[in-house]
Amino acid sequence: MEGDKYEDGKLHPHHCGSFILISLALAHFISPRWLWFTVFVGANLLQSGITKWCLMESILSRIGVEK
Template sequence: MTVERAVFAFAGFMVLLSVALTHWISPYFVWLTVFVGANLFQFAFTKFCPAALIFRAMGLKHAGQP
């Protein structure tokens, strides 16, 4: 798995978790979905994401690296 795929998988999980928390706990959890979406949007342009740093530290490689 690459860093980029791990970021998208983690973001998808966080969106689903946020929707569940919004539905069952508090409507304010919708802001977690907004944060994840904004982070994905800026990651598409800058290739910087805090989760990507963690995945890189765990030993995952960027796409295209041997």
């Protein structure tokens, strides 16, 4: 698909950034335990940078978002 954000590699960082900001807001307003979600997203980013495999990309491809 021409101009697809997923193909350009820009969709993944947008999702990660959104997840981090949302979890920080939830930690501030709801419960500090939401910081564990932030830790998970950060660990996933570190892991995907090292292995070149990302769980989010696998999930998106399974729900029908094409590369």
